[in-house]
Amino acid sequence: MISGTALRTDFGFLGFRCLEITRWVICGLIGFLTGLIACMIDIAVEKLAGYKYLAVKQNIEKYTELGGLSISLILWAVLNSAFVMLGSLAVAFLEPIAAGSGIPQIKCFLNGVKIPRVVRLKTLVIKVFGVICSVAGGLAVGKEGPMIHSGAVVAAGVSQGRSTSLKKDFKIFEYFRRDTEKRDFVSAGAAAGVSAAFGAPVGGVLFSLEEGASFWNQLLTWRIFFASMVSTFTLNFFLSIYHGKPGQLSSPGLINFGRFDSDVSSVFIVFRGVLGALFNIINYWLTIFRIRYIHRPCLQVMEAMLVAAVTATVSFAMIYFSNDCQPLGQDNTEEYPLQLFCADGEYNSMATAFFNTPERSVRSLFHNPPGTYNPVTLGVFTLAYFALAVWTYGLTVSAGVFIPSLLIGAAWGRLFGILLSFIASIWFCCVNLTGGIVRMTLSLTVILVEATGNVTYGFPIMLVLMTAKIVGDYFIEGRSRIPGLQSVPFLHWDAPPTSHWLTAREVMSSPVTCFNRVEKVGRIVDVLSNTSTNHNGFPVVSDTTENDEPGKICGLILRSQLIVLLKHKVFVERASSRLSQRRLQLKDFRDAYPRFPPIQSIHVSQDERECMMDLTEFMNPTPYTVPQETSLPRVFKLFRALGLRHLVVVDNENRVVGLVTRKDLARYHVGKDGLEELHLAQT
Amino acid sequence: MISGTALRTDFGFLGFRCLEITRWVICGLIGFLTGLIACMIDIAVEKLAGYKYLAVKQNIEKYTELGGLSISLILWAVLNSAFVMLGSLAVAFLEPIAAGSGIPQIKCFLNGVKIPRVVRLKTLVIKVFGVICSVAGGLAVGKEGPMIHSGAVVAAGVSQGRSTSLKKDFKIFEYFRRDTEKRDFVSAGAAAGVSAAFGAPVGGVLFSLEEGASFWNQLLTWRIFFASMVSTFTLNFFLSIYHGKPGQLSSPGLINFGRFDSDVSSVFIVFRGVLGALFNIINYWLTIFRIRYIHRPCLQVMEAMLVAAVTATVSFAMIYFSNDCQPLGQDNTEEYPLQLFCADGEYNSMATAFFNTPERSVRSLFHNPPGTYNPVTLGVFTLAYFALAVWTYGLTVSAGVFIPSLLIGAAWGRLFGILLSFIASIWFCCVNLTGGIVRMTLSLTVILVEATGNVTYGFPIMLVLMTAKIVGDYFIEGRSRIPGLQSVPFLHWDAPPTSHWLTAREVMSSPVTCFNRVEKVGRIVDVLSNTSTNHNGFPVVSDTTENDEPGKICGLILRSQLIVLLKHKVFVERASSRLSQRRLQLKDFRDAYPRFPPIQSIHVSQDERECMMDLTEFMNPTPYTVPQETSLPRVFKLFRALGLRHLVVVDNENRVVGLVTRKDLARYHVGKDGLEELHLAQT
Incomplete structure (x- = not known):
């Protein structure tokens, strides 16, 4: 190979040092840019969703007394559909590879399987635009998967020192234009993405190692960690400026569950097991249906818009028919408390769950004091949201599945938390849907531990993820069901057992x-x-x-x-x-x-x-x-x-x-x- | 190889499943036992040191007025020497391999280098006994290194299902009696040790991976993590029972720095750089001196006793000559406040640093409000403690070097924190002695992040460790200076650069x-x-x-x-x-x-x-x-x-x-x- 003889003689000892420093600089850049993009997504979603909910809220308030709430519903549905249409159009017509969370594609890339166009600049732009639209459009989706994908694309771009799409060659980093080096940087980028998405730098490193690095290399790991750290730091830094509190770096990650107290009364729940298997099975049939009948881009856009409208309708119906009024707290934790038909000084508790971005819903489920929700509300919410999440997953939009599954899990756990005692519910209900779909058990534990900021939960979370994994494996073989990836030569960690007689x-x-x-x-x-x-x-x-x-x-x-x-x-x-x-x-x-x-x-x-x-x-x-x-x-x-x-x-x-x-x-x-x-x- | 043909045919598919489950059970056992041992060490040290300080305190109080403080000094020195003598005797005469922290030996074991008698039961017993004696004896040492070594020995023992020392074969786990399997379990044991020592399960996993696992295996990592988690959990569980608050698992790890607030005013400082290099150089000469002149066990015991007595004397002199009186706080954070010559309602602040186990001193340095210490006190303390730590390191006692270096770093940082502003001192003084001696940069960052429980510090800590590493590398090549390990075929992570022309x-x-x-x-x-x-x-x-x-x-x-x-x-x-x-x-x-x-x-x-x-x-x-x-x-x-x-x-x-x-x-x-x-x- 060229790299074997011709190349290496170019470099003396000093050359190797320079190369190593360059790698660090690139990793820093990757972390910085990934953090910036995460920050941009975060702010854009917050702004857009804010405008949307404000408009709908004013409309609802206006028509609650007048009695024309159907107009509010239509407004809500139209706003949702409009956002989703924009995102879906971009994905379906400009870059279909940007659909979904992007995590399976990145996993394959790190595993050594090449999927065309995954790490191109165009994919990045569409992905970022798409995820902003889908989250602002109220779909049951999260932004963490696209975030990870974005980190990977940034890494693949920065490390090559040129953009083939823009036909611009900066004449730098030429040494890194080869598969192994590029893959190492993409690992760092994915880690930076995880780090930005969950505020979990260590989790990011473990994600990259779990999925990518076949040969544990200390220096590489150390660089990946550096990229993760820079990414979290950048995100926090700019978000703190945006929120007007510069220097107070207290909002790590896009998903900020807030800090859990030691005597936590809210139950930290992740959900899975049978429900997770159900999710996979339904989705499998749905995927087959989609491949058969909804294969044209315009049909895909229309389906996405339909889901957006249905989401709005279901949400509206749930809020409308629920009569679960709760007194308004002094601290005003709710950003858009809907009074609707409740008495003055009270608000509709179903609206906290549905009239919000999924991320905020998770937070309120975790942190609101016991008694905030009644069991029926939670039960109906869980089922409705589950159905919506299943339908949404696999749409031609750029979106992640982590937050929705966490949300279902949180609601489910909260429900059990009411029925049983709290401690018991920690132990028995911590079953995880995400584990079933995403299958990144080890890093997931670390991510959740880091996100909750409390190592005490580590052990129960781990036990539960293990149980969930065993249950899930029993019902369905998760990975091979990822649509479109059946024919990919994905190598697992070990050779199958009993394969030792093959030579x-x-x-x-x-x-x-x-x-x-x-x-x-x-x-x-x-x-x-x-x-x-x-x-x-x-x-x-x-x-x-x-x-x-x-x-x-x-x-x-x-x-x-x-x-x-x-x-x-x-x-x-x-x-x-x-x-x-x-x-x-x-x-x-x-x-x-x-x-x-x-x-x-x-x-x-x-x-x-x-x-x-x-x-x-x-x-x-x-x-x-x-x-x-x-x-x-x-x-x-x-x-x-x-x-x-x-x-x-x-x-x-x-x-x-x-x-x-x-x-x-x-x-x-x-x-x-x-x-x-x-x-x-x-x- | 036997394992290639004869063995594998024994197992069908079910057999492999059973094997995997057995591995998990063993890892759980390893974690549990390691946690128990950590708990035992913790309680024993607390009890013994408690009795000692109480006796000395009463004596000092008695003689402060009578004016015969030299008797107190002698009492203190004798008590210290007695403890250290016991520990040193056991190490020098029964099992010399139990001397020191044990971390270099475990690193070598994980790297694939066999050092005789490192993972025997006898070593474990002597190690545990030795570390209790040295810490209770007031030496400038920590208990984290021996903890890690203990975890490794437990793992090597449990996984083999028999004890050669005790001539007892339980006829279980026979499959694991081979190098690769044993090494995997020892990785898990070391991780469990780190986890128990620092309350840092993720740090433990990274330590094991950094030092040991050459081939990143997801299942293995997952098992290592399990062992770590079980270990932390066991330790917390039993400690919470011991402290009379069962179920409140809030004391993770032997080293509990407590939780840092977001607007931390105490400076988190780890120390290194020039001082770290100095430590290594002095210690190198000291080691050569020892090899030449202090090679007989009884001389080694006497040196250890001398150091113990000198430590007591220096401490006493520092306390005696310092006139740094501070008012007694309401919350009584000090366990043994020494009034000495201070006015009523005040206490001698030098005594907080010296009249305490090193671990508690670190905690008080981190958490006491600004103004608790004056700069001269801190400066003198840092220098004196540095000298003691250098002399102590390499004695024939079972002891770790992490806590002392952290203590010096904390004092140094606190000093800078007083001289400069606090934020600036975080950034500039976070230089790390431990990094210089122990050289486990990546896992160290994670351990420190986990120990402080605040990811916000991750980035500065990392930057500082990197700076420290570069400075340290410039002054001295750390690893090869580890005494007694020069001739060990330790393989680093990569081939040396410029070695590509060798075939x-x-x-x-x-x-x-x-x-x-x-x-x-x-x-x-x-x-x-x-x-x-x-x-x-x-x-x-x-x-x-x-x-x-x-x-x-x-x-x-x-x-x-x-x-x-x-x-x-x-x-x-x-x-x-x-x-x-x-x-x-x-x-x-x-x-x-x-x-x-x-x-x-x-x-x-x-x-x-x-x-x-x-x-x-x-x-x-x-x-x-x-x-x-x-x-x-x-x-x-x-x-x-x-x-x-x-x-x-x-x-x-x-x-x-x-x-x-x-x-x-x-x-x-x-x-x-x-x-x-x-x-x-x-x-």
């Missing part, structure tokens, strides 16, 4: 297309053009013998490298005429990254096809190899620990006999009857 | 002693007995040709496996007469673990020397190999990522040409003039 020989793809050290250009072009052998890496062998016996391995070369070589016509015959060619190599590879041209775009004339290409200098001379008898768990461990994409299988004469790729490994899953072999889509 | 060929040891598949017993015994080739792993080759040309690799066998095979005389000639032999294999290997008999203890008769042994079934048939041209960073990465101990280097015919061990890699360090090759002791 590399059985897993590998064979026969493998190999190249000779000095290969004919025509053959290379043919192999790369052949769509049936779309491998990304090709073993280079020393000398293929006359019969079909494979040659001894002496290197590995990547498709992208071959394409760059072809593009620059680095042929043996031309070496004498173009001596300056060699010096350009490294820069050429970097400039082409990450959007290498397809083979079809490279024109090779008939004469050139007869030329030869010497791959020796460009290949990776010491690729990882395993003998045929290696067991699957060992191969798996190599892939995960070293972040491999291809592994050459050799016989005991070092002859190439096969190639193991991520797809070959991802085929094996544990089903109900033991090990199963899945048939992944051949993309 | 496996240059790094490897060569020639390698290989065995044939079917080898003569005599040769095996000779090779194992030969002290010059004390490798732990031997490549097995297919057929050594007549001339000295090496054979093709077909496996790797460990010294311990060979010894067990020899002990059970698994010879080809005996296969027919002892058919039952084969079935005992796995159990035999496990039973011998971890104290394999030395080769000298195995008697092989002259007849038996002529027998043959078939290694095929016992060797690891697919060891990791690399070609000769592999660069050092790549070899290094394989070692760290996969936790290897030996790596076979082969030529392109798959013939063994060399063997890379940890020692070969640890030789290379970055010095002032680039890469340096160290000469490690050949142990």
Whole structure:
């Protein structure tokens, strides 16, 4: 590989130091920008939702006495739909990849699976705009998923020192234009996103490690932590200025549950288990329905608008028909207390839950003193909100699922808290919906501990998440149900149990297309053009013998490298005429990254096809190899620990006999009857 | 390897589930026991120190008026010396490995370096007894290091299901009697120790990962976290019962700094930089002095007693000569307020710092309102305590260095806090001594954040630790100065920069002693007995040709496996007469673990020397190999990522040409003039 020889000799000891400092600077920048974006989202949502609720509240107050509340309903529904329409239009027509929370896509990216357009600038813009619209539009969604996605995009952009979309190259950070470095930075970006979304820097680090880093590297972790810290700090700093209290950095994170007292009486509840499984099942059918019938963008926008209007209607109906009046507190914790049909000095408690952004609802559920809500209100709220959340999840809008599930959990927990004693409810009801959908158990615990700011809850939260995970696993296999990701070669942490009797020989793809050290250009072009052998890496062998016996391995070369070589016509015959060619190599590879041209775009004339290409200098001379008898768990461990994409299988004469790729490994899953072999889509 | 074939076939899918559940149970047990031990240490120290200070206080009060304070001084010094003598005697004569904090030893263990007797039951008992004595004896030490060590020993013991020291085998957890599993559990134990010591479960997990786990495994991390959580919870639970407030789990950790307010006026300061470097340099010379002159146990005990007496004398003198009287607060935060020569209703503020366990002193420095101490008091205190801490560190007592360095840092910060404004002092003085000595930057940040319970300080703490690290690195290379650990093959996280031009060929040891598949017993015994080739792993080759040309690799066998095979005389000639032999294999290997008999203890008769042994079934048939041209960073990465101990280097015919061990890699360090090759002791 180029990076193996040509590159590293550029750097002395000082060069490595500089590189490390540059990495830190980039991480700081990533944290700063992510914090800024989080701040922007936060303020925009607050402003827009504020205007909306104020308008509706005034309207309701006006018509409560006059008796034309249906006009208020229509106003509310129209406002909601308008916001959602804007967001949904942008997502559906401009960048469909910006739909949803973005967390599954980022997980795949960190796992080593490339999904096109995930970390582009355009995706970022649409994502941010979309999430502001959906939250302000009153949908049952959160803004934390898009926040994480935004962090990742920022990282991917900043670390490359250029924007391909804007066609602007700042000529900096050129060293980082390669997969491994970029992935490291994207880890940092995702962590900064989590940190900004939940005010949980440590949780952010753990999220990145859990999902991404296969090889635990202390310096990398330390940088990720730095990015997280900067992000939280930036967000707090600017929010404190916005709120007019500069320097008082007391609002960590977009989700600020406030500080829990030690003798907390409100119950901290996260919800899951059976309900979580139900969520997944319903959503699975809904997704299939959507794929079949609602596949055109304009239909998708209309569905989103419909959901927005229905959300407003349901909310309105709930508020209208509830007669749960509560006395208005002195401290005015409610921002938009709706009197409606309540007596003077009282307010409708259903409105606290529905006439608010989901984040504020969670906060009031956690912190309002016992007796604020009656059980029937809470029960109806939970069910209605659950239905809305299920329907909303999977819409073509940019939105997260964490806050809604937390909200349902909080309401459910509060309900149990009323029925049982409080302590008991902490222990028994802390079951988690989010765990069921998002499946990031370890970091989730830390995030929740950090968000509540109280380590005392750590142990119960953990016990509950574990219980929830076991229950959830029993009902449904969560990850593989993520719509659209079934065919992705996502590698889990360990090889499936009982896979130890499989060896590399059985897993590998064979026969493998190999190249000779000095290969004919025509053959290379043919192999790369052949769509049936779309491998990304090709073993280079020393000398293929006359019969079909494979040659001894002496290197590995990547498709992208071959394409760059072809593009620059680095042929043996031309070496004498173009001596300056060699010096350009490294820069050429970097400039082409990450959007290498397809083979079809490279024109090779008939004469050139007869030329030869010497791959020796460009290949990776010491690729990882395993003998045929290696067991699957060992191969798996190599892939995960070293972040491999291809592994050459050799016989005991070092002859190439096969190639193991991520797809070959991802085929094996544990089903109900033991090990199963899945048939992944051949993309 | 046995574990490769014979073992795994024992388990079906259900077996793997059971195994996983067992691991969880063990981790829970580890957490519980570690928490219990922490609780015991805490209560014992509190009781003993309480009695001591009460006796001295009464004596001082009695003689303040009578005018014979020298008697009080003698009483104090004698009490201190007596406690320290007990602790030091136990350490010096019974188990010298229990001296110090134990953290370097645990780090080495987790890194894969075996240090004898580190995780034995006897070490645990002496350690716990020793740390109680040293803290109660008034030395400038903390109890957090021994706590972490205790956690690790508990883990190593519990996970094996037997105690070799007590000669008791519970016949459980037999599957876990192997290096990798044991190391995983020790990680969990260390994390539980950190968690109990600092009330920082997340910090504990990060400590373990930073120091130990080379391959980030989600399930393992999750288990480590579980152990940490259980440990904190157990400690809190029992301490709350002891303090008479069951259920109110508000005292997380041995070090409880209390909760910091948002508008904190006391400055949170950790100290380091130049002073940290000074600490290391002085201690380095002190260690050399000790190795030369104080090498006999009784001398070591006497030195420890001397330090204890001097500590009492210095403290007494400081209190005696200070005239810094402060009014007694209403809330009586001081437990032993000394009036001495102060007016009625006032107390001597120097006594808060010196007439107290270090932990309480830290707390009072953090929390007492501004104006409690005057600058001169603080300045003198800092210097005196620094000198004492330097002298104490390295004594033959069981003690940690975290609390003393935190105490010096806190005093220093408080001093700056008085001189400068408070906010500025947070930013500029947060320099950390601990970081300089302990070098666990990432987890330290998290531990401090968790201990203060306020994420707002995270960013400044982090910035400061980074600054401190850079300053410290400039002055001295911390790790390699840890006394007694110079010759340990400790692998850092990355290969040294600029080492990329080194290849496996240059790094490897060569020639390698290989065995044939079917080898003569005599040769095996000779090779194992030969002290010059004390490798732990031997490549097995297919057929050594007549001339000295090496054979093709077909496996790797460990010294311990060979010894067990020899002990059970698994010879080809005996296969027919002892058919039952084969079935005992796995159990035999496990039973011998971890104290394999030395080769000298195995008697092989002259007849038996002529027998043959078939290694095929016992060797690891697919060891990791690399070609000769592999660069050092790549070899290094394989070692760290996969936790290897030996790596076979082969030529392109798959013939063994060399063997890379940890020692070969640890030789290379970055010095002032680039890469340096160290000469490690050949142990």
